[in-house]
Amino acid sequence: MAAPADPAISARALRFAWPDGAPVIDMPELTVARGERVFLQGPSGSGKSTLLGLICGVLTPDSGELEVLGADLTQMSAARRDGFRAEKLGVIFQLFNLLPYLSVIENVALPCRFSAKRAARAAETGGSVTDEARRLLQRLGLENELIDRPASDLSVGQQQRVAAARALIGAPELIIADEPTSALDAAARDGFIDLLAEQAAASGATLLFVSHDARLADHFDRSLILPDLNRAGVAA
């Protein structure tokens, strides 16, 4: 496949090691096109979360090139990367995505506290940030009566939907999901992935979905296998 002219993610000769260990990432090449929904599969400990940390700009590569949404992360200051992430990225974790002391709505609206642009975009599509949060929660199938509850009242499946709504609010260009379904049962899992993929497509976002579970690959445009891309040995 030819490299797209304006990729969402483009990495070259990317290397990263945690301060106390051997290299976790040593990646000659990785490209994800804009609007693509990509599945990245790899066993536990193969460096999936570490790679996502690099893409999010929370970690800095030791060497190599890394461009995300046209911006060269390696040239950015830490503060600019944080701003960039707030504005353009949506992230979903495997578990415990929500701040227990905020209501469901406040959790969804959280990124809008840190990015004025994202708040503005959310208000533009939904009327207001809260209305947009409600709309997304509805799209993701969360029952209306749960919306004003504290986040800690929700089941894991419900929490992941809220996390997805949060990742989607304010139309970020890239959604990153780090094994968001590994705590869900099969039915909930498939429903969740379909809704997430659908909403990502609806807002024109690129979706990078990571899991150790190869069976999920069918839901995506393309799937990548991390150990094939990564020369660093599989740890643990």
Add this chain to the structure above:
Amino acid sequence: MNAPVLSLALKSAFNRRLTAILTIIAVALSVSLFVGVEKMREGARAGFERTISGTDLIVGARTGPVNLLLYTVFRIGDPTSSISWDSYQEFADRPEIAWTIPISLGDAHKGYRVLGSDQNYFEHYQYGGGSRLEMAAGDPYSGVYDAVLGAAVARELGYELGEEITLSHGIGEVGFHDHDNRPFKVTGILEPTGTPVDRTVHITLQGMEAIHVGWESGAPSALARAASAEDVASMPLRTDEITAFFVGLESKGAMLSLRREINTYEGEPLLAVVPGLALNQLWSVIGTVERVLGAISVFVVFVGLLTILTSILTTLNERRREMAILRSVGARPWHIFALLVSEAAGLAFIGAALGVVLVHGAMAVLAPLAESRLGLALTGLGPGLFEIYVILAVTAASALLGVIPAWRAFRNSLADGLSIRL
């Protein structure tokens, strides 16, 4: 500090409200102790300075200035020796002197000091920046066996006008020898002053002489036992000795030269002290205790602040997840930093403010009691700049300590990346 972080800090702390409340209480108690000690100190100092005013010099037999002050004004301790009536007269008649109050000490009634003086005492004695003695009931003494009670004496012993009281020779609670054949009658009771006057039984110098007729040797003679009160009263009661006298000058300008003159008087060794200076000297002795108390209460506040630090540090690990979530939605490391510093500052601020409210509430309730029982004036010690400074200082110190967990969280959030290994 910006609004999103501040409201998050609030909600996060509220989510851990049990610990938050406990730390707030710890800070509140420590701050109220600190402010309370400070207020007591101020009150004690003010009360101390209120004990005497308007008097330019106190003159007694030569001893230390603090000692002279202690027995003449505070009525504590024993006068070492007395001065002669002649010396007193010599100075009392000087033109630069407006008034004098001769006093004679040495007896007691149920542990309260008996002070012999004359009408000048009621006319000229001043305390608390110019207040004069007022009668709550009855009149100043006029007869030999008249007694005027300080407010506390009357209240604590339950005496009323007309009560007959017996004075004891010497100063102990129960004198070895009671002057029981010469009882005194209470003719007046003074208004409370919040000074040692409240704890004094006042009689005339003649009364003082009367009870000591036949006591010239220091113990009762046959005459002391035989002579009835009436016999004695009809004797010529001449005062030969007094303990000390207070001096009010026509103009302050004469004070230094008069003092020098008294201190170098050749007739007998005398000491003249300026009450303000002696008070300061005495206070500097008491001040050591006061400073130790102050230092202890500062340490207690510090312990209160350490409570905040510990409470934040211990939750730091379980809050790594919270920090990672915040980072993932775009919070910068300094947001995390601000989150923790503002939590530390916020808890300290609430605690300190609560402590100030507590102590002033308690003072409002206890003020009347402290004033009447201890002579401690707590009025006029309302919250002011000092309290604002305390609250600000405690908040700032806590924010500063908050930098420790904040820095750790900051480092954690950089080291964790997006993957929290629980």
